Amino acid sequence: MTTTLGTLDQRLRQKEMSAALCRFGKKYLVLSGKGGVGKTTLAANLAWLKAKAGHRVGLLDVDLHGPDIAGALYLPEAKVEVDDQGHLVPVKAAENLWVMTVQHLLERKQEAVMWRGPRKMRAIIQFIGETAWPQLDYFFIDSPPGTGDETLTVLKNIPDVKALVVSTGHAMALSDVAKAIDCLKACGTEAFGLIDNLSTLICPECGRETPLHGQGGAQELAGAAGIPFLGSLPMDPAASAAADRAGTPLAEAAPESQLALRLVELADRL
Numbered sequence: 395m396t397t398t399l400g401t402l403d404q405r406l407r408q409k410e411m412s413a414a415l416c417r418f419g420k421k422y423l424v425l426s427g428k429g430g431v432g433k434t435t436l437a438a439n440l441a442w443l444k445a446k447a448g449h450r451v452g453l454l455d456v457d458l459h460g461p462d463i464a465g466a467l468y469l470p471e472a473k474v475e476v477d478d479q480g481h482l483v484p485v486k487a488a489e490n491l492w493v494m495t496v497q498h499l500l501e502r503k504q505e506a507v508m509w510r511g512p513r514k515m516r517a518i519i520q521f522i523g524e525t526a527w528p529q530l531d532y533f534f535i536d537s538p539p540g541t542g543d544e545t546l547t548v549l550k551n552i553p554d555v556k557a558l559v560v561s562t563g564h565a566m567a568l569s570d571v572a573k574a575i576d577c578l579k580a581c582g583t584e585a586f587g588l589i590d591n592l593s594t595l596i597c598p599e600c601g602r603e604t605p606l607h608g609q610g611g612a613q614e615l616a617g618a619a620g621i622p623f624l625g626s627l628p629m630d631p632a633a634s635a636a637a638d639r640a641g642t643p644l645a646e647a648a649p650e651s652q653l654a655l656r657l658v659e660l661a662d663r664l
C-alpha cells in the first residue's frame with residue numbers, strides 16, 4: 395500500500411513538473427565535468443542579460459550542496475515564500491528574472507545540505523513542478539560539477555533541455571569535461587555548444603590580454619566530440635571586482651569589459 399501511494403505521489407509530482415515545463419521556452423543546462431570553471435558565473439550573467447533584453451527568465455540552481463546562484467546575483471538574504479496553494483515562490487532577482495535556489499530556503503546561511511540521491515531528486519522536481527514560476531521565455535539551470543544525481547535528474551526529466559558545456563583549456567578540466575559530454579550523449583541530450591572560459595587573463599593594470607593554460611584544448615575537444623565551439627572568455631579580475639563593488643552581475647557592473655561584451659555575444663546566440 396505504501397509503495398502504491400508512493401508511486402502515485404511520484405507520478406503526480408512528475409505530472410506537475412511536465413505541466414510547468416510546457417510553460418517554459420528555451421531551456422539550457424549549464425554544466426561541466428569540472429568544478430570552478432565558471433558555470434555559475436555564466437548561468438547568472440546569461441540569465442541576467444536575457445532578462446535585461448526584455449525576456450522573461452527563470453534561473454534554477456540545482457547545485458544543492460554548493461549553491462552559489464544567490465551569491466552570484468548578490469541576493470544572500472532573500473527568502474523563498476510559500477503561496478496559499480503550497481507552491482514555492484521563486485525570488486524575483488530583477489525585472490523579468492526569477493530565481494530558485496536551495497540557499498534561499500535555508501534557515502542559516504552556512505547550513506549544510508546533507509541530502510542523498512532520492513531526496514535530491516524530489517527537491518529538483520519540486521523546484522520545477524511545485525514552484526510558482528511565471529510563463530518563461532528562457533529557463534537556465536546551474537549545475538554542480540560532475541555527472542551525479544542533480545545533473546542526471548535534469549537530463550532525465552527535461553527532454554528538450556540543451557547543454558551549455560563549460561571548460562577551461564587545462565588538461566585536467568578537459569578530461570573531466572569529456573566525461574560530461576559522454577554523459578550527454580548517453581542521455582540523448584543535445585549539447586548546444588562548448589565554452590572555453592578563463593582562456594586568457596586581462597591584466598587589471600594595463601588591460602593586456604595574456605594566454606592562460608593550454609591554448610586551443612577546449613576547441614579541440616569540441617571538435618573531437620562533434621559539438622559546436624561557442625568561443626573563449628577571458629579571465630577578467632577587474633570586471634569581477636566591479637561586480638562585487640556594485641553588487642550586481644558583471645554584465646551589468648562592467649558592461650564595457652571584454653568579458654561582458656563576449657557574454658553579450660554568447661547570450662545573443664541562445
Ligand SMILES: Nc1ncnc2c1ncn2[C@@H]1O[C@H](COP(=O)(O)OP(=O)(O)OP(=O)(O)O)[C@@H](O)[C@H]1O
Pocket residue numbers: 428429430431432433434435436457460462537538539591592627628629630631634653
Ligand atoms: N571569466 C571570468 N573572469 C573572472 N573571474 C571568473 C570568470 N569566470 C569565473 N570566475 C570566478 O571564478 C570563480 C569560480 O567561478 P564559478 O563559481 O562561476 O565556477 P563554477 O564552475 O560554478 O564552480 P563550482 O563547480 O564550484 O560550482 C568565481 O569566483 C568567479 O567569480
Ligand SMILES: [Mg+2]
Pocket residue numbers: 433434435457462536537538
Ligand atoms: Mg557553481
